[in-house]
Amino acid sequence: MSSFEPRTSIHELGDDFYDAVEPADFNLVGVRYFDEDLAKDIGLNLTDHQVVDYFLHFKPLEGSLPEPLALRYHGHQFRHYNPDIGDGRGFLFAQCEHEEKLLDFGTKGSGTTPFSRSGDGRLTLLGGVREALATTHLHAMGVNTSRTLALIETDEALQRHDEPSPTRAAVMTRLSHSHIRFGTFQRQAFFGKTENLEALVQYCIRHFYAGATNVAEFYDKVVKASADTVASWMAAGFVHGVMNTDNMNITGESFDYGPYRFLPYLEPGFTAAYFDHNGLYAFGRQPDAMGWNLAQLAQSLSLITEDAPLIASLENFADHYQAALNAHVLRRLGVTSKGAATDNAFIQTTFQLLKDSQTPWPQFWHDWHGGAGRADSLQAEAYEGQAWTDWATDYAQFEPVSAPPEMDRAASLLYEEIGALWQPIAENDDWSGFEAKLTDLSHPV
Template sequence: MTNSSLLPSSTLLDLGPDFYDPVEAAKFPRLELRYYNPSLCDQLRWGASELKTHLGEFQPVPGSLPQPLALRYHGHQFQQYNPELGDGRGFSFAQFKEGDVLWELGTKGSGQTPYSRRGDGRLTLKGAVRESLATELLESLGVRTSRTLAFFETGEELQRNDEPSPTRSAVLTRFSHSHIRFGTFQRVTYLQQTAQLHKLFAYTREHLVRPPFENAFTQKGEVTELFTQVIHRTADLVAQWMMAGFVHGVLNTDNMNITGESFDYGPFRFLPHYDPTFTAAYFDQSGLYAYGEQPHAVLWNLHQLGFCLRVLEPQLNLEEIGPYYQNVLHAKARAHLCRRLNIKSRGEDHDEALLIALFDFLAESRAPFERTFFDFYRGRNVSPDSLPAYQSARAQEFMRQWNDYQIANANHAQDPYFTRTAPVTLLIDEIEAIWDAIRFRDDWGLYQYRINELRAMRGLYGHRGHA
């Protein structure tokens, strides 16, 4: 995001009341600001007072949405269709325009809505801590992610099955381009509301996935042009996840953003070492959303979106989704490999060979995933021979190829971050240690220290892309 001003907007109202329900935010007994994003607050020109007014008390932003809107959507959850979804503990709160680019504030833990079902509409403080850490690290690793704008501790005691209870509460606001999901398209398709599907497509094309477009499909038309762009962005995101060692955990279609942004962080994990079977969610017993299955799961989700868009353009050939997606995924994986290693591309064949050599080495050695990318960041003044895992034959083959590459950015390589002996990571035991300090002693020092470390990495692995 540039330094241009953000102007309040209310374009979501253009969709009409069939897409949302006006709701009231919860009234919290306490509002204690625990986290905020300084760069976003500067863009919004908000200080502590505005954060409390708008993101704690949820008083409307003048010129934006007049009241919170809980969005309606359906979705496949673990590939089983569920027509009883929707914003159950959050809402779209405000929108802003930056030139032609739309931004939106969405909440988590802001109270019950018509879609809460048996839930209390609340977010645990641990959940807010985890999401803020995830978005900080993903942004620093160059992943196209929503960002956490702020969260408040709210002074309630919550009962949860997956946390020692009672546990503390919070309300979080994320900053992203949109909260229109694949499941938003699925809902109006399921209900056979073709006129609303046309309206949703037009809104998406005008505000979220805008031309110019390429068209990777045989059939030409507005729908295939937009779908091509969605596939491209989504494949790019998956490649970013894979090169970051990130496991989202719950890749349901209602967690897939039409803009190609990563968002909605629940049981995420970062890989300790390369393991394609590694899962993030304890309830993912089948490994459907394991690290190595993420590309396949997302492709399946894109097919579900394709079924919806084919209503608008019946000649859309869904068999063309897979080949195009795979081509983009592999091309982006090579590009993000080069970005993460600070090397200049040597062309498709050499880059593909390097990618294969790296993951062969990681699979054999079980070397620490992020540590490997850190140690082999080109131009770093530390010899990558500090781990026994680097002495294997496959490691040596990777290094032989790696040595043929030129450095991409010498200035980045000299950054103080790369004088560290180890990278900044967010493995599960580290997150639990941060949370234990908060839970048992109300000590936020370790959390803030890690946030500062994550921000110090910003830009070294590439900049976050925007729509």
């Protein structure tokens, strides 16, 4: 059994990187989600009372941070630079070491901070439900994602323009490998604090990229990790929705699931955020958006290192992305690689066929996993025709490495499904559908 190993590593950076804050004073309504297995995995064997103490009232975890810290950062939000942001409704609550990884406990909805601006620092219960569902589904599909640890409902009634109000409130805690964003670097560069930039790079090398020996090598690893993350989103049919630089983690881990969506069908222009009027972060534009964000990080790092190696790493982003996309798509299909050239051609054909045929996205991956080509599929008729016959012939050359799923339907998390899960919660406080869906989403296909 693991033992909890608390850390205070963030203190290595100093006061220019955070502000000490106090959590809001919440009244308990109920613990709506707690990942007991995840907690035990990192050595936290907690009673129900302790769950409330730590993740509602934020009693300090012994040996970790004595007080919560709201981290300072800037960011490009829909390509417009914003120097007035930071942890506005969350904070870094604690840190621990697990399997040689530094993990951060980050909150959402835990109260106002110096960066809240006009916000109330709160989280709607629906927002917390959506994040717990997203992280469960993405983790099962092999995406490098934060994990939702706790979601606790409070007794506040919140006013929101995008939800029927008043709406129920909650506070959430997620577990992440790093709370450092691209925007953390941008803030120090904005103020010309090169010593802080150097210190931040060294912190990241120490705790996240031990193999790097300098700024350029650190950046190269961030490029590779980021390419892998966005490739995994594309294979999962996931649209992040708000790919601002303050939402990009330097470890490549995706987090902060606000207006996300999963594809019902492959549509490159499919967007997640109702306010993304120009489709900047549409499904098909996510790789380009990640490349643009990495360029902003390189610009910040150029204050402390030569441009040439940064540019070289950025120019390799497309190749890293393609290799990662191949790996994630073949993993989702449960088959082995046939070499880069064959893989590239097959995956391009697959995505084009899915777009042209408008075959339901979640069911496709379920039906063909492990070479199955399920004749009993709920959409078997969708695979009729010469284009699918040719595709199946190409697919047959890939050797299966995992068994086809036993269930006859695909695990999915479409927008309409979340609404259907939320309705009984909102009307009757019935959580049975939510709990069943979490179990369903734990299956990768």
